[in-house]
Amino acid sequence: MSGSFSTDNAAALRKAALGGYGxxxxxxxxxxHDLLEGTLIDILPEQVGKKLGIYAVYPFTRQPPTKVKALIEHIRNRYLEIARYF
Structure with missing residues (x-):
């Protein structure tokens, strides 16, 4: 495949793919949502990018504050609710 389109912007790549440019x-x-709607198809379903994870960075203490633990748990639960997107 050859062409002159090049970008490091994922949104621009998505638009180009939706436009049929490659x-x-x-x-x-x-x-x-494009995959669910069928406007794009996954041609390499077994190919998965690097999974980096989500990390919470906070000052070390023997016992993290309750607020910090609650925030981390909230973020974890919200992420698990939308994990299918990733």
Whole structure:
């Protein structure tokens, strides 16, 4: 495949793929609804990008404050609710 389009912007890659200009390797969360609607198809379903995870960084203490633990738990639960997007 040859062409002159080049970008490091995932949203621009998505638009180009939707416009029929080629294939795009973008984060699943960016095209999740396009895949569900069938406007894009996953041509390499077994190919998965690097999973980096989500990390909470806070000052070390023997016992983190209750607020910090509550926030981390909230973020964890919200992430698990939308994990299918990733």
């Amino acid at each position: 294939i795009a390797y973008v984060p699943r969360c960016l095209v999740y």
